[in-house]
Amino acid sequence: MRTLVAMPEPTTPIETIGLFPLHAVLLPGAALGLRVFEPRYLDLVRDCSRTGRGFGVCMILEGEEAGTVTSAAAYGTEAAIEDFGTGDDGLLTLRVRGRRRFHVHRVRVRDNGLQVAEISWCGADAVEPLRPEHGLLATLLHEVIEKFGGEHASAPNERFDDAAWVGWRLAEMLPLHDTQRQALLQIEDPHERLQQVLSLLP
Template sequence: MIDLPLFPLGTLLLPHGRLPLQIFERRYIDMISKCMREGTSFGVVWIKKGSEVAQASKTNLDFGAYGTVANIVDWDQLPNGLLGITIEGEARFHVENTWREDSGLNMATVAIDPIPPATPLPEGGRSMIDVLAGLQRHPEVKKLGMTVDTGNAWQVCFALLQLLPVDSATKYQLLELNDIDELVEALDEILSELSG
């Protein structure tokens, strides 16, 4: 068990996925500064119900019971003067308990799941590599600098799921899966629906 600062979002960060964020609230600027200075991580949790980050200190949020450890892989000052960071998902964690510090920063004691061993994609999921490669050619995705081990089905599935226009509730359900065959099957269905 470890204590992690939380960054609640209306979207999900998945293991091996990357997300760009704009940081504007003092408590999160302080949190990011500390993480960068000390080389530590923070947790991204999905807000199942309640306001987006800006209101998180004023309302009771319904966090997901699990989230993803986030590492800062890039940062920059944006043209609008805000701090921009790119985060990458590492391991999944389960939230044991949460509290709010005086600064308004949400904290949690979490149990971090072991990272699943690398597993090759089943034959039926091979086309996912092509879909992922196609998405990675998009200029906005290129900016994220994602690198994916295409020999590891977990990385392919989660990186692909991160990029696809899929609702957060679905992503949250799939983040919970521990069976790679189930994840590949679910993602295959999503790709079939998206391609019509």
């Protein structure tokens, strides 16, 4: 097993998680569809289905999704499998949902090419009301959802006063670059995250 990343030893408890690097950013609460065909990821999905655990999604910084080992961002999101099936091409399809954020401290590569990371979990977002300076963002989110619909169309009104939820949904639904989404993923404070979203608006 080869070590790809070595960083200072973390002071918080660590766990291990299999990684599924992508040219995309999975955000907490967001859904993502995947097609799985490489043996290393089929094995990962099988293990997760058996144990009930999720796997980690990190944005690729260098390399491709298939084939060679990639270099991925040091922050990612746990993916929980919500549904699975078979596509028209016979490949396994997954629908996953973003859960907890994590910080990667070290990555090792198994013989089958699967990256396994030692991680610490980031703190959960506190439920805090929007600050007055971010009220415009709740209005914007309402307008985006009304225009495009989707699974968040039935969200209760109180969600639109939750700073963390509003920030994640705007990061999910606005036409941002993945590098911008990754930067938002790495921000700990939900109000700071909203301020960053505000700065990205034209």
